[in-house]
Amino acid sequence: MNQPLPIEAQGLSKTYPVGFTRTRRVNALRGLDLQVEPGSAYGLLGPNGAGKSTTIKILLDLVKPSSGTAQLFGKPVSEREARAAVGYVPENPAPYEYLTGREFVRLCGQMVGLKGEELDRRTDAVLQRVGLWRARGLQIRRYSKGMIQRVALAQALLGEPRLLILDEPTSGLDPVGRREIRDLILEVRDQGATILFCTHIIPDVEAVCDRVAVLVAGRQVKEGKVRDLVSSDEAVVEVTCSGLSREQVERLAVPREGLKELKERWIVSYRQAHVNPALQAILNAGGQVLSVQQTRFTLEDLFLKLLAEANVPTVGSEITE
DSSP: OOOOOSEEEEEEEEEEEESSSSOEEEEEEEEEEEEEOTTOEEEEEOOTTSSHHHHHHHHTTSSOOSEEEEEETTEETTSHHHHTTEEEEOSSOOOOTTSBHHHHHHHHHHHTTOOHHHHHHHHHHHHHHTTOSTTTTSBGGGOOHHHHHHHHHHHHHTTOOSEEEEESTTTTOOHHHHHHHHHHHHHHHHTTOEEEEEESOHHHHHHHOSEEEEEETTEEEEEEEHHHHTTSSOOEEEEEEESOOHHHHHTOSSOOSEEEEETTEEEEEEEGGGHHHHHHHHHHTTOEEEEEEEEOOOHHHHHHHHHHHHOSOSSOOEEEO
């Protein structure tokens, strides 16, 4: 028997009324289809206002969709039983700052029905797991941004969730903090939990996620395995040359993908099929070829390309009634 999907959504849309008269509408989400496999790390990637947080709020039954359906583990998100196996870290965690880290996590444990020795055991275990054991007795108001992210992750892990939903968990962290949080997320995934990772930080998606959906202005514009998405396009080659003016480089009769100046040198990008004609054209114009290097097509390249192709605002657009 097939295991129900941790997340399945069909045709999710959400329209908000805005303005003093409430006669304008903002399309925050438009016809989103989503299927997240058990034990995977799935990324929702998009700029601010793309619909990522709206998607999360619908999945947690904090916001009702204008149309479409969403299920967790085969049950409608409106059912408490469906959400009982979910841990959640919001974009801007706001734990009670006058509690210590341990007091806050214990409080969260009590709210999900833990008590006695089991409550103490799980509280101490998650504090150690997220690296807050030594700071467990400090008031949260003395925590750094990274420590607050850790205590938020600790409370999300307390119930041993089968699905962990993370909204911008590495935003605002320094490189070391981001790396540590990513490692924790991967550890949770490797232990069998499913991850929904929503962010606009592209390197984090590449480091953590198996599959990714790219959202722009509430629409899904691309979806697939990360490795497939970054290897699907034809390779781009960077040719570094010197001895030519910008005008001479721009007059080369070979289609190019990009042009950058670097200390009296030019870095010109070409598709693989145009490299040999470009090299010959540079030499014929009196230039010197210094290097030829194939570039790696990254998720960031894909993301910027999709934004340009979508030709829509990066925030939900308004429609007037």
